[in-house]
Amino acid sequence: MKACIFGASGYTGAELVKILHKHPKFELVNCYVSEGSADKNKRISDLHAFLDLSCNHILQGVGEADLAEIATQHDAIFLALPHEVSHHWAAKLLNTNTLNTNTKVFDLSGAYRISDLAVFENAYAFPNAYPTLADKAVYGLAEWNYEAISNAQLVAVPGCYPTASLTALKPIVDSAFLADNCIPVINATSGVSGAGRKASMTTSFYEVSLCAYGVLNHRHMPEIEEHARTQVIFTPHLGAFKRGILATTTMFLKEGISETDVANAYTNAYARSNIVRLRNSWPKVDEVANTPYCDVYWKFDPTKRCLVVCTAIDNLLKGAASQAVQCANLAFNLPDDAGLL
Ligand SMILES: NC(=O)C1=CN([C@@H]2O[C@H](COP(=O)(O)OP(=O)(O)OC[C@H]3O[C@@H](n4cnc5c(N)ncnc54)[C@H](OP(=O)(O)O)[C@@H]3O)[C@@H](O)[C@H]2O)C=CC1
Numbered sequence: 001m002k003a004c005i006f007g008a009s010g011y012t013g014a015e016l017v018k019i020l021h022k023h024p025k026f027e028l029v030n031c032y033v034s035e036g037s038a039d040k041n042k043r044i045s046d047l048h049a050f051l052d053l054s055c056n057h058i059l060q061g062v063g064e065a066d067l068a069e070i071a072t073q074h075d076a077i078f079l080a081l082p083h084e085v086s087h088h089w090a091a092k093l094l095n096t097n098t099l100n101t102n103t104k105v106f107d108l109s110g111a112y113r114i115s116d117l118a119v120f121e122n123a124y125a126f127p128n129a130y131p132t133l134a135d136k137a138v139y140g141l142a143e144w145n146y147e148a149i150s151n152a153q154l155v156a157v158p159g160c161y162p163t164a165s166l167t168a169l170k171p172i173v174d175s176a177f178l179a180d181n182c183i184p185v186i187n188a189t190s191g192v193s194g195a196g197r198k199a200s201m202t203t204s205f206y207e208v209s210l211c212a213y214g215v216l217n218h219r220h221m222p223e224i225e226e227h228a229r230t231q232v233i234f235t236p237h238l239g240a241f242k243r244g245i246l247a248t249t250t251m252f253l254k255e256g257i258s259e260t261d262v263a264n265a266y267t268n269a270y271a272r273s274n275i276v277r278l279r280n281s282w283p284k285v286d287e288v289a290n291t292p293y294c295d296v297y298w299k300f301d302p303t304k305r306c307l308v309v310c311t312a313i314d315n316l317l318k319g320a321a322s323q324a325v326q327c328a329n330l331a332f333n334l335p336d337d338a339g340l341l
């Protein structure tokens, strides 16, 4: 299957290049940046020296006028672009007049993750101009949506914090174990690569120090709430490390739920997955950095009825690029972990 990446010079784009270059079934044929990009015409392995030298794709500058033709040339199209750009470009690429019947788009941005368009506009500060497409987009939380992803033409790959948070929340919420009136509390810390490659004051080396941000108004809170089907209190933090997220989710469970019930909920939910790993000790970001895994560990106090769950992922991989490839694998009838482990 022929694949291409838009935004290949960015942090998640480069991780996609690394995975697809070695993937047994996808052939990476084109890597794109914007028409005016400072990185246009550079070799991707010169820009990101962690890539194999054999990965010698030249970054091609493209604009909206090129999309119709590009859509006919690829089976799998990965968008590692800013939200506003993905929002328009996914719609252009999926124009039914130009689309190969089998072409599928995997959008790493937040443009199509929230189905309620008023909630979306409030979180992203721009309206979704393509409600029909938004309606068709499938949320790519791989372990929870195998079948819908297999049949999707547009997959909205989840955000990094929502991936870590939902992996902890969903086994409990879907089992109806959450105590009445309990609003789960999620505190999560991300490395600076979560903010992307473009230089900014907040991610500059001298400025970064462990700190909360986006308190009670981060755009990932409504994304988590929609897909967990519960309200949450989500507080992100920026940590002084490069990659990884540790999310700690605290919730109260209904009376009568036992430690075994909790263990069964997680074991059953992730029995099929080689990517979500139920651990025997508290996960660390360094143990998942540069891997596609999501590590999970919990402790339940039946007397207090309090459950604390820690999940750890690499924000650039399970939080973005490797989950996008998990979705592409499913969409092309491959095992979800093909080319990832
Ligand atoms: N970083 C992370 O941990 C995660 C990121 N995401 C999402 O994935 C997407 C990519 O993120 P990330 O890789 O971090 O971002 P980066 O800032 O590192 O990369 C963005 C890429 O988009 C390209 N780009 C920027 N503006 C335009 C434009 N107008 N037209 C075409 N291309 C453009 C850039 O190249 P150039 O400007 O040179 O053209 C670059 O290749 C974002 O939507 C982000 O929200 C999702 C989950 C986790």
Ligand SMILES: CC(=O)N[C@@H](CCC(=O)OP(=O)(O)O)C(=O)O
Pocket (backbone or CB within 6 Å): 108, 109, 110, 158, 159, 160, 161, 190, 191, 192, 193, 194, 195, 196, 214, 236, 238, 319
């Ligand atoms: C540390 C940091 O800045 N993280 C980013 C989240 C990155 C992510 O998941 O991206 P989406 O934008 O695709 O949702 C943030 O808080 O905005």
